Amino acid sequence: MRVALVNANRIRPPIAPIGLDYIAEALSAAGHSVEVLDLCWEAETETAVGRFFSGKEFGLVGISIRNTDDCSFSTRESFLPVHAGITKSVREHSGAPVALGGVGFSIMPEKILERCGADIGVWGDGEFALVDLATRMEEKRNWQDVPNLVLYSGGKWVRNPASFPPLSSLPTMSRAWVDNPRYFREGGQAGFETKRGCPCLCVYCADPVAKGKKARLRPPAAVACELERLLALGIDNVHTCDSEFNVPESHAIEVCDEIARRGLGGRLRWYAYCSPGHFSRELAKRIRRAGCVGINFGVDSGDEGMLRRLGRDFGPEEILRAARLCREAGITVMFDLLLGSPGETRESIVRTIELVRKAGADRAGIAVGVRVYPGTEVAGIVASGNRKDGLTGGEDLSQPVFFLEPEVAPCIFSLLDDLTRGDARFLFFDPTRPQSNYNYNANQVLVDAIAKGARGAYWDILRSA
Numbered sequence: 364m365r366v367a368l369v370n371a372n373r374i375r376p377p378i379a380p381i382g383l384d385y386i387a388e389a390l391s392a393a394g395h396s397v398e399v400l401d402l403c404w405e406a407e408t409e410t411a412v413g414r415f416f417s418g419k420e421f422g423l424v425g426i427s428i429r430n431t432d433d434c435s436f437s438t439r440e441s442f443l444p445v446h447a448g449i450t451k452s453v454r455e456h457s458g459a460p461v462a463l464g465g466v467g468f469s470i471m472p473e474k475i476l477e478r479c480g481a482d483i484g485v486w487g488d489g490e491f492a493l494v495d496l497a498t499r500m501e502e503k504r505n506w507q508d509v510p511n512l513v514l515y516s517g518g519k520w521v522r523n524p525a526s527f528p529p530l531s532s533l534p535t536m537s538r539a540w541v542d543n544p545r546y547f548r549e550g551g552q553a554g555f556e557t558k559r560g561c562p563c564l565c566v567y568c569a570d571p572v573a574k575g576k577k578a579r580l581r582p583p584a585a586v587a588c589e590l591e592r593l594l595a596l597g598i599d600n601v602h603t604c605d606s607e608f609n610v611p612e613s614h615a616i617e618v619c620d621e622i623a624r625r626g627l628g629g630r631l632r633w634y635a636y637c638s639p640g641h642f643s644r645e646l647a648k649r650i651r652r653a654g655c656v657g658i659n660f661g662v663d664s665g666d667e668g669m670l671r672r673l674g675r676d677f678g679p680e681e682i683l684r685a686a687r688l689c690r691e692a693g694i695t696v697m698f699d700l701l702l703g704s705p706g707e708t709r710e711s712i713v714r715t716i717e718l719v720r721k722a723g724a725d726r727a728g729i730a731v732g733v734r735v736y737p738g739t740e741v742a743g744i745v746a747s748g749n750r751k752d753g754l755t756g757g758e759d760l761s762q763p764v765f766f767l768e769p770e771v772a773p774c775i776f777s778l779l780d781d782l783t784r785g786d787a788r789f790l791f792f793d794p795t796r797p798q799s800n801y802n803y804n805a806n807q808v809l810v811d812a813i814a815k816g817a818r819g820a821y822w823d824i825l826r827s828a
């Protein structure tokens with residue numbers, strides 16, 4: 364079948380749609396013919412859609428929705444109007460069924476389908492479901508029971524049961540379906556994935572909602588082959604696309620060893636999201652030997668009680684230890700903090716900032732307010748625990764809705780100003796302070812630095828911009 368895949372992500376600096384790259388590979392490996400419309404590179408979406416579909420007949424169109432919004436309390440920009448506009452244009456220019464998918468989409472498929480007006484959706488992995496769908500449609504077989512499909516039936520959107528085929532059954536990824544070299548020139552990095560899904564129990568996190576609660580591992584050899592492919596394309600700065608690279612730690616070590624065994628460690632500079640809770644001296648040594656130069660730890664808080672409330676499986680001691688091990692191994696450290704969730708106090712904020720200093724983190728990004736996602740424990744706490752007092756942005760969770768603990772809401776921004784004044788290590792979601800703004804949506808400081816040759820994780824580029 365002839366399938367069109369559309370990337371709807373137009374954020375700057377641009378991040379390559381690795382999900383579409385993978386799906387295109389899987390469709391092609393199954394014998395389908397694929398064409399990609401990457402709206403990231405187009406000045407205007409409607410004209411580009413019209414031009415792309417003109418004179419072509421597709422059997423199926425897939426649109427990728429990575430981000431529903433910028434997840435920033437201070438800007439709260441929703442991308443759903445843009446996605447709805449793109450879906451509408453596609454429908455005007457093509458008679459083929461339109462399927463939506465992507466990580467942002469998978470957090471709230473029914474709401475987005477309703478809002479965008481597509482025919483069907485795919486929750487979670489796209490490679491298996493979309494191939495199955497295209498094949499069955501082409502062979503005119505029943506496709507309504509394809510696993511992971513979200514479809515309109517009996518007057519409402521319903522989800523078919525999910526299936527999780529092993530990731531070892533994915534084809535070798537050529538990374539040739541989107542213009543990765545251009546993304547590298549203008550976006551400063553490429554992504555790579557070593558696993559999917561997350562077993563962690565963080566109360567606010569949408570990753571288990573969108574990807575499943577179990578870590579599904581890719582064979583280390585498949586990961587290393589893909590990195591070789593990126594290097595062959597001239598791309599030598601990459602970032603993991605796992606929820607946490609070191610969960611489980613044993614698989615992280617196997618991946619590092621395979622990368623090092625192939626001699627890629629000296630040719631690559633890479634960055635990872637890691638949990639401070641599963642980070643041993645052994646991993647620090649091996650991850651560095653494999654070419655990892657920077658780790659972004661999802662620390663959230665430096666306060667024992669808050670970490671417990673957030674569902675984290677580590678405490679301040681593990682955070683300090685992870686940072687120390689990285690320093691010893693020569694790895695740059697970024698802490699991601701999340702302040703203002705239920706139970707936050709002035710004291711817990713003070714302790715968190717103190718911990719960043721004590722740990723000697725190179726950078727610490729401070730997100731204020733928790734984006735409330737459907738299906739998370741925080742959404743349950745807000746709904747059932749009479750905590751609507753902390754909500755900003757209404758109650759429709761497909762909109763950028765945030766919880767900020769009323770106890771600290773009146774003082775949090777001035778308190779953070781006082782605690783971090785003059786300390787360039789702290790980054791904020793604040794476009795009014797461009798040099799320390801770590802909202803990666805519409806970030807001109809990053810765009811300019813990358814144009815001048817900066818490469819790597821954005822927090823690391825901001826360090827020297």
Ligand code: B12
Binds near residue numbers: 490
């Ligand atoms: C790594 C990462 C980053 C890295 C990217 C590094 C890189 N070079 O790729 C960095 C740090 C740059 C980053 C930045 C941002 N990120 Co980010 N990021 C991630 C992360 C961890 C992985 C995304 C990824 O690439 N996954 C791997 C690919 C293979 O999976 P996938 O995209 O989901 O695709 C699969 C399926 O979804 C599906 N699929 C995809 N498209 C389609 C299409 C169709 C038709 C079908 C059927 C299926 C399908 O099939 C694919 C293969 O199985 C996710 C969380 C997560 N665990 O996914 C957050 C995540 C996507 N990011 C998020 C956000 C908010 C952002 C920022 C907007 C933050 C900000 N304000 O700065 C920016 C936006 C950047 C941009 N230009 O888009 C949110 C989005 C939430 C939402 N509601 O929209 C997420 C979900 C994290 C979270 N839980 O909050 N991010």
